Amino acid sequence: MLPTVRSLSLLVVFLLVVSLVFASESDHKYQPDDPVTLWVNKVGPYNNPQETYNYYSLPFCQTGSNAAHKWGGLGEVIGGNELIDSQIEIKFQKNVDKASICELELDAAKVKQFKDAIENTYWFEFFMDDLPLWGFVGDLHPDKNNDNKHVLYTHKNIIVKYNGDQIIHVNLTQDNPKPLEVGKTVDMTYSVRWIQTNVTFARRFDIYLDYPFFEHQIHWFSIFNSFMMVIFLTGLVSMILMRTLRNDYAKYAREDDDLETLERDVSEESGWKLVHGDVFRPPLNLVLLSALVGTGAQLAMLVLLVILLAIIGMLYVGRGAIITTFIVCYALTSFISGYVTGGLYSRSGGKNWIKSMILTASLFPFMCFGIGFILNTIAIFYGSLAAIPFGTIMVVFVIWAFISFPLALLGTVVGRNWSGAPNNPCRVKTIPRPIPEKKWYLRPSVVSLMGGLLPFGSIFIEMYFVFTSFWNYKVYYVYGFMLLVFLILIIVTVCVTIVGTYFLLNAENYHWQWTSFFSAASTAVYVYLYSIYYYYVKTKMSGFFQTSFYFGYTLMFCLGLGILCGAVGYLGSTLFVRRIYRNIKCD
Template sequence: MPSTVRSFSLVFLLIFLIISAAPSTALESDHKYQLGDPVTLWVNKVGPYNNPQETYNYYSLPFCHSSSNPAHKWGGLGEVLGGNELIDSQIEIKFQKNVDRILICRLELDSSKVQQFRDAIDNAYWFEFFMDDLPLWGFVGDRRPDKSNENKHLLLTHKTIIVRYNGDQIIHVNLTQDSPKPLEVGKTVDLTYSVKWAPTNITFARRFDVYLDHPFFEHQIHWFSIFNSFMMVIFLTGLVAMILMRTLRNDYAKYAHEDDDLETLERDVSEESGWKLVHGDVFRPPRNLVVLSAVVGTGAQLAMLVLLVILLAIIGMLYIGRGAIVTTFIICYALTSFISGYVSGGLYSRNGGKNWIKSMVLTASLFPFMCFGIGFILNTVAIFYGSLAAIPFGTMVVVFVIWAFISFPLALLGTVVGRNWSGSPNNPCRVKTIPRPIPEKKWYLTPSVISLMGGLLPFGSIFIEMYFMFTSFWNYKVYYVYGFMLLVFLILVIVTICVTIVGTYFLLNAENYHWQWTSFFSAASTAVYVYLYSIYYYHVKTKMSGFFQTSFYFGYTLMFCLGLGILCGAVGYLGSTLFVRRIYRNIKCD
C-alpha cells in the first residue's frame, strides 16, 4: 500500500511540474539584469521558409560550435510538441555591453559542408534564435548573380544583434546579417558577431507588440466578417422564431381542438401528417447509441474546452509564451473530461443503454486516440526526416500519464454522476412497441441531403476567420485577436443550433423519426467544408512543397476538422434535443 501511494504521489508531482511549466514566459529568472550580467543567446531551429513544420536542429547544418555539451532549455510540454529545442549558443553577451566584431569560429569548407549549405540556400532556409524569450530570425544565405550571370551561393557570415532595453529589462531584439562569402570547397570563412545596445521608452508589458501584425488582423475585412456573421445570426434566429414557432402554434391549435363535430374531426385526422404522426417513435433510442453518446459527450467537452482556452488566452496573453497555447489546451482537456463523461453517461442511460462501461471507455478515449493515430503517422514521417517535429518518447509518456491519471478518471467520475443525476428517462411521449414505417419522400428531405446541406451556413459564418487562423498557423503570424475568435465561436454555436433545428423539423415533417444522427451529421458537416477549404488554401495561398510538409499540413488539418466536426455535431444534437422535447411536450401522446 505505501508503494502505491508513493507511485501516485510521483505521478501527481510530475503532472504538477508540467502544469507549473506551462506558461513558459518567465524562465530567464525574472527578466531583470544588472550591468554586465550574462545574457544567453539560444539557438533553436532551422528549415525551409515555405514549409513551417519542416524544421531541424540548428546544428544539423555544419555551423561550428563548441565541442563541450551545451545547455538545453526546456520550456514546457507545449514547447516540445511545437518542435522547439533551445540550445545555448555559448556566444558571450553581457547586459548593456557593446561588442565589436568578434570571431565565433573559423569554418573550413569541405565538399560536404558546401553541399549542405547550398541545399539550404536553394530551399530558402531560415533559422530562429531566442534571447530573453524574444525571437530573432534570419536566413542562412543568399544567391546572387556573378559576372557570368550565374547564381552564386553566398553564406552570411556576420551577425549583428541589436538589443533595446528599458532600465534593467530587455525590450526588443533584432538581427541583421552581412559579409556574404562565396561557398567554395577548401576555403575558410570566419563566422563573427557583434552586439549593440540602445535604450528605449517602451515598457516591458508592451515589448511583444512589435511581433503582432495589427494591419493584417485588424483589417476592415475582419471587422466586416464579424458584422456579416452577426447579421446572419439575427436573420437565422428570427427566421426560426417566426416561421417554425408560427407553424408549430398553428399545429398545436389544430391538434388540440376538441370542440369540432365528428365529421370535422374525421377530416382533420385523415389530413393529419407531419411531425405529430411520429410522436410514438421520435424518442426511440438511436442506432449505435454507444457511439452517439461518446461523440456527443466528447463534443460537449470540446465546446467547453475551446471556450475556456479562448478566455484564458484573452486574460493571460498565452500567445507570448512558446507552446503555452498547446500546453494549456492539453491540461484543460484533461480537466474538462468530467463534462464528456457526464453528458455521455446521462445520454446513454436515458436511452436505455446497459453497457455503460463500454460507453465510458469510448468517450474517454475516442478523440485522444484519433489524434494519437494521426500523430503516430506524422511522427513516423518526422523521425524519418530527422525533424524537430518528431515527438520524443518521454513527451509521449507525459501526455499518456496526463490522460491516464487525470482525463480517464474524471471521465469515469462524470459518467457515474451523469447516470445517476440525469440518466432517468423522462420523454414527453411513450415509445410504441412496433416502429412506424417511414414513407418515401422527395430527395431533398432525405437525411443524407439534410446532413450535407446543414454545414453550409455554419461554415459561411466562420469562413473569414478560418482564413486568418490558417494564415497565422502556416505563415508565421502571431494570432492574438482572441476576442474575434470568441465572437466567431459564439456565432458558430448559435448558427449551428438554428440550422440543425430547421433540418430536424423538416425531417420530422417528412415523417422520418431518425433525427438523432441526422442532427449530429447536419452540424458536423461544417468540418467537411472546412477541410475542402483547406485544400484550396494549400494550393492557392501557400508555397508549401514536399511530402513532409504536405503530410503535416493535411494531417494537422484533419485533426482540427475531426475536433470541429465532433464539437459542432454535439452542439447541433443537443440543440435539436431541446427543440424536439419542447414541441412534443404540448401534444397529446396516446
C-alpha cells in the same frame, strides 16, 4: 502498497501540470555586464513551416560540446523547439564591435549542405530573453553566370533595445556574404549594439503583432456579416416555433370539438405529428453517438475555456503556451464528456455503460494519437524537430491515464445517476412506423451535407486568418474576434440543425439523431475542402514532409471541429424535438 504508489503518481502528475501552467518565468532583469544567453533553436525551409531541424544539423561551428539545453515545457517540445546555448559572449549594455564566433573550414560535404539549404531558402530562429530573432542562412548571387552563386552570411549584427534593466526588443541583420568554395576557411563573426528605448516591458511583444493584417476592415465586416446571419436564422427558427407549431398546438388544445371535427383533424394530420411514437426511438449505434456527443460537449467547453484564457493571459507570448494549456484543460474538462455521455446513454436505454465510458474517454485522444503517430514516424525518418520525443509522449499519456480517464469515469457515473432517468414526452411504439419515400432534397444525406454550408460561411473569413497565422509565421492574437466567431458558430449551427430536423420530421422521417449530428458536423468537411484550396493557392509549401504535416494537422483539427459542431447540433435539436412534442397528445 499499490494505493500509495498510485497516490504518489497522482501527486507527481498534479505538480507537473501545475508547473506547466503556473510556473513563474524569471523577472527578465539584468545588471550591467550580466551575461545574456543567445539560444539557437531551429532551421528549415522558409516555405515549409513544419519542416524544421536542429540548428546544428547544418555544419555551423559549435563553440563547445557541453552547451546547455533549455526545456520550456510540454507545449514547447510538441511545437518543435529545441533551445541550445550558442555560447556566444553577450553582456548586458556592453557593445561588441566585432568578435569571432569561430573559423569554419569548408569541405565538400559542408559546401553541399549549405548550398542545398540556400537553394531551399533555409531560415533559422534564435531566442534572447524569450524574444525571437530570425535570419536566412545565405542567398543566391544575382549574377546567374557566376559559378559561385551561393553565398553564406558570415556576420551577425545583433541590435538590442533595453529600458532600464530589462530587454525590450532584439533584431538581427546579416552581412559580409562569402562564396561557398571547397577548401576555403570563413570567419564567422558577430557584433552587438545596445540602444535605450522608452517602450515598456509590458508592450515589448507588440512589435511582433501584425495589426494591419488582423484588424483589417474585412475582419470587422466578416463579424458583422456573420452577426446578420445569426439574426436571420434565429428569426427563421422563431417563426417555425411561433407560427407553424402554434397552429398545431391550438388544434390539439381544443377540448370542446365535436366528433366530426375531431375526425377531420385526425385525418388531416401529417408531418412531424405522425411520428410521435417513433421520434424518441433510440438511434442505431447508441454507444458511438453518445461518445461523440459527450466528446463534442467537452471540446466546446475546452475551446471556450482556452479562448478566454488566451484573452486574459496573452498565451500567444509564450512558446508552446497554447498547446500546454490545451492539453491540461482537455484533461481537466474530461468530466463534462463523461457526464453528457452517461446521461444521454442512460436516458436512451443503454445498458453497457462501461463500454460507453471507455469509448468517450479514448475516442478523440486515440484519433489524434493515430494521426500523430503517422506524422511522428515521418518526422523521425526526416530527423526533424517536429518529431515528439518518447518522454514527452509518455508525459501526455500519464496526464490522460491519471487525470482525463478518471474524470471521464467519474462524469459518466454522475451523469447516469443525476440525468439518466428516461423522461421522453411520448412513449415509443413497439412496431416502427414505415418511412415514406420523399423528394431527394429531404433525404438525410442531402440534409446533412447542406446543413454545414451556413456554419462554414459564418467562420470562413476567420479560418483564413487562423490558417495564415499558423502556416505563414504570423502571431495570432485577436482572440476576442475568435470568441465572437465561436459564439456565432454555435448559434448558427444550432439554428441550422433545428431547421433541418424540422424538415426531416415533416417528411415523416424519425431518424433525426444521426442526421442532426452529421448536419452540423459537415461544417468540418467544408473547412477541409477550403484547406485544400488554401494549400495550393495561398501557400508555397512543397515536399512529402510538409504536405503530410499540413493535411495531417488539418485533419486532426477538422475531426475535432466536426465532433464539436455535431454535438452542439444534436443537443440543440434534442431540445427542439422535446419542446415541440411536449404539448401534444402523444397517446
